[in-house]
Amino acid sequence: MVSPQKSAKSNSGDYQPQLQKRYKIDRAFQIISWMATLSGIVVLAVLVTGILIQGIPNLSFDFLVSPPSRKPEQAGIWPAFLGSIILLIITAAVSIPIGVGTGIFLQEFAKDNKIAQVIEINISNLAAVPSIIYGLLGLFAFGRLFGFITGGRSILSGGLTLALLILPVIIVATREALKSVPDSIRMAGMALGATRWQTVRTHVLPLAIPGIMTGTILALSRAIGETAPIIVVGAAAFVPFAPTLTIEGLQEPAFTALPIQIFNWVSRPQEEFHAIAASAIIVLMIVLLVMNATAIFVRNRFQSSR
Amino acid sequence: MQSEQSFASTATEQQSIFRVDNTDYYYGAFKAVRGVNLEIPVNKITAFIGPSGCGKSTVLRCFNRLNDLISGAHIDGRITFHGEDIYSKGVDPTELRRRVGMVFQKPNPFPKSIYDNIAFGARINGYQGDMDELVERSLRGAALWDEVKDKLKESGLSISGGQQQRLCIARAIAIAPEVILMDEPCSALDPISTLKIEELMHQLKENYTIIIVTHNMQQATRVSDKTAFYNAEATDSGSKVGYLVEYDATENIFKHPQNEATRDYVSGRFG
Numbered sequence: 001m002v003s004p005q006k007s008a009k010s011n012s013g014d015y016q017p018q019l020q021k022r023y024k025i026d027r028a029f030q031i032i033s034w035m036a037t038l039s040g041i042v043v044l045a046v047l048v049t050g051i052l053i054q055g056i057p058n059l060s061f062d063f064l065v066s067p068p069s070r071k072p073e074q075a076g077i078w079p080a081f082l083g084s085i086i087l088l089i090i091t092a093a094v095s096i097p098i099g100v101g102t103g104i105f106l107q108e109f110a111k112d113n114k115i116a117q118v119i120e121i122n123i124s125n126l127a128a129v130p131s132i133i134y135g136l137l138g139l140f141a142f143g144r145l146f147g148f149i150t151g152g153r154s155i156l157s158g159g160l161t162l163a164l165l166i167l168p169v170i171i172v173a174t175r176e177a178l179k180s181v182p183d184s185i186r187m188a189g190m191a192l193g194a195t196r197w198q199t200v201r202t203h204v205l206p207l208a209i210p211g212i213m214t215g216t217i218l219a220l221s222r223a224i225g226e227t228a229p230i231i232v233v234g235a236a237a238f239v240p241f242a243p244t245l246t247i248e249g250l251q252e253p254a255f256t257a258l259p260i261q262i263f264n265w266v267s268r269p270q271e272e273f274h275a276i277a278a279s280a281i282i283v284l285m286i287v288l289l290v291m292n293a294t295a296i297f298v299r300n301r302f303q304s305s306r
Numbered sequence: 307m308q309s310e311q312s313f314a315s316t317a318t319e320q321q322s323i324f325r326v327d328n329t330d331y332y333y334g335a336f337k338a339v340r341g342v343n344l345e346i347p348v349n350k351i352t353a354f355i356g357p358s359g360c361g362k363s364t365v366l367r368c369f370n371r372l373n374d375l376i377s378g379a380h381i382d383g384r385i386t387f388h389g390e391d392i393y394s395k396g397v398d399p400t401e402l403r404r405r406v407g408m409v410f411q412k413p414n415p416f417p418k419s420i421y422d423n424i425a426f427g428a429r430i431n432g433y434q435g436d437m438d439e440l441v442e443r444s445l446r447g448a449a450l451w452d453e454v455k456d457k458l459k460e461s462g463l464s465i466s467g468g469q470q471q472r473l474c475i476a477r478a479i480a481i482a483p484e485v486i487l488m489d490e491p492c493s494a495l496d497p498i499s500t501l502k503i504e505e506l507m508h509q510l511k512e513n514y515t516i517i518i519v520t521h522n523m524q525q526a527t528r529v530s531d532k533t534a535f536y537n538a539e540a541t542d543s544g545s546k547v548g549y550l551v552e553y554d555a556t557e558n559i560f561k562h563p564q565n566e567a568t569r570d571y572v573s574g575r576f577g
């Protein structure tokens with residue numbers, strides 16, 4: 001340790017700023033991170049361009065609303081497109097209320113004890129479990145155990161399985177969003193004689209909604225691109241009819257989704273099928289873009305309304 | 307919590323609204339403050355002074371049980387409000403907090419309109435009267451009305467720090483509390499805003515009991531009727547524990563302190 005007297009007396013000769021060297025390191029890191037960004041963008045651009053070139057010529061309204069076919073020029077994605085949309089609706093309808101509710105409970109109401117810590121660690125770990133495992137879990141839970149409700153291997157089981165898959169992500173995102181709301185807001189609310197729920201609902205949650213939305217949309221985007229778990233619970237590669245939004249329709253054992261249709265076409269030898277696979281990929285990307293745009297729109301509305 | 311009448315009828319407690327009996331304050335296993343005995347007189351201003359970390363905020367936050375929000379925080383002892391133990395089963399902390407309001411060190415208005423900042427507490431507590439009238443009355447009570455009357459719909463965060471703090475005071479008095487706890491309410495404010503809030507406290511004293519934590523000796527002498535001086539001392543385990551050194555009329559604390567530590571502190575010769 002340097003004594004206070006000595007350090008106080010030290011003159012500027014003791015410091016060697018080495019500015020040139022530090023600026024060089026600065027530049028080096030700037031270049032490295034710039035190259036990292038660039039390589040990502042280049043790969044993405046090549047992929048997207050390739051798909052656009054291959055896929056755009058076949059994109060048409062007929063392509064969207066036709067069933068798949070053995071003849072590539074007649075094939076469409078209607079069952080797969082509707083299947084993906086319905087899966088998305090089921091997944092969102094189940095995972096958002098349960099996930100956000102759990103997140104609110106854990107962050108705002110649960111006591112910080114051993115049990116809560118164990119649950120927390122478990123949820124974080126669940127978010128890292130491979131999706132095929134969720135498929136097997138879904139097959140057992142929804143396909144067999146609750147088969148009398150879901151109709152066994154069906155689109156309903158698929159949606160529930162995907163909901164299970166993204167539940168941990170939504171819970172974690174909700175908790176992180178709530179954590180970022182300063183405690184002074186909670187203190188202010190409670191000090192006015194508000195109950196905990198009144199404080200959370202009127203002051204904490206509105207501040208956390210943008211974060212919750214971002215996490216949820218990312219999770220749903222992941223769900224819509226999943227193939228493995230829904231194949232396990234019964235998604236088929238060739239389904240010529242579209243699902244219907246009735247109880248029977250949801251329990252129908254044959255369903256498909258866009259990623260599965262795409263995979264099926266890509267794995268065929270004919271070049272024509274590869275082309276319509278690219279078209280289907282474009283549709284999937286548009287669905288994702290629309291979802292993200294909606295999220296940003298809702299988020300901005302929330303932010304400007306306070 | 308029971309009806310107002312049952313509180314008022316405790317004749318022995320008429321002069322003091324709060325009474326702290328030999329109370330220790332803990333955060334988990336850590337004892338932050340030990341052995342506090344204190345009576346807070348009704349419709350007076352009581353100041354808490356003392357060096358940083360001696361536990362003034364801790365003691366203050368227990369009067370409305372806001373320390374319940376901090377996990378692990380608990381007390382060992384007895385704090386009564388109108389003669390009733392505030393930690394007893396019969397006391398509802400939510401109702402206690404309506405009657406014992408609080409203003410924090412950092413102004414913390416809700417990120418909502420000025421109007422809603424005040425209306426919120428009234429709404430959740432089932433206020434039946436005219437809301438516009440209450441908002442105006444509360445803002446006038448906090449000496450803020452003239453400055454914000456034309457922008458009630460604007461965000462509570464869009465006004466200056468001093469105005470925000472007065473908004474927080476308006477918000478606190480809108481729910482008609484009996485006591486207002488203030489934790490260094492002027493520490494982030496300029497001298498003029500500080501003066502405004504001190505004048506305000508003098509007016510509020512007519513109807514409210516005020517407990518204020520302050521690091522500003524002049525402020526304590528200017529506003530308070532009684533002053534409690536806290537200090538901290540090292541324990542055998544090496545941590546520090548706060549305790550109440552001296553509690554008396556403000557004039558006595560500053561002019562004729564009984565304790566040497568008090569004398570050093572109020573004369574600025576401390577540490």
Ligand SMILES: Nc1ncnc2c1ncn2[C@@H]1O[C@H](COP(=O)(O)OP(=O)(O)OP(=O)(O)O)[C@@H](O)[C@H]1O
Pocket residue numbers: 333338356357358359360361362363364365376546548
């Ligand atoms: N939330 C908390 N959790 C754990 N310990 C705490 C917490 N808040 C305060 N303490 C501890 O309690 C002791 C008293 O703190 P307190 O905030 O009451 O002091 P203070 O007198 O208000 O200080 P200051 O004048 O700096 O505001 C300190 O040792 C502090 O570390």
Ligand SMILES: [Mg+2]
Pocket residue numbers: 362363364489519
């Ligand atoms: Mg403090």
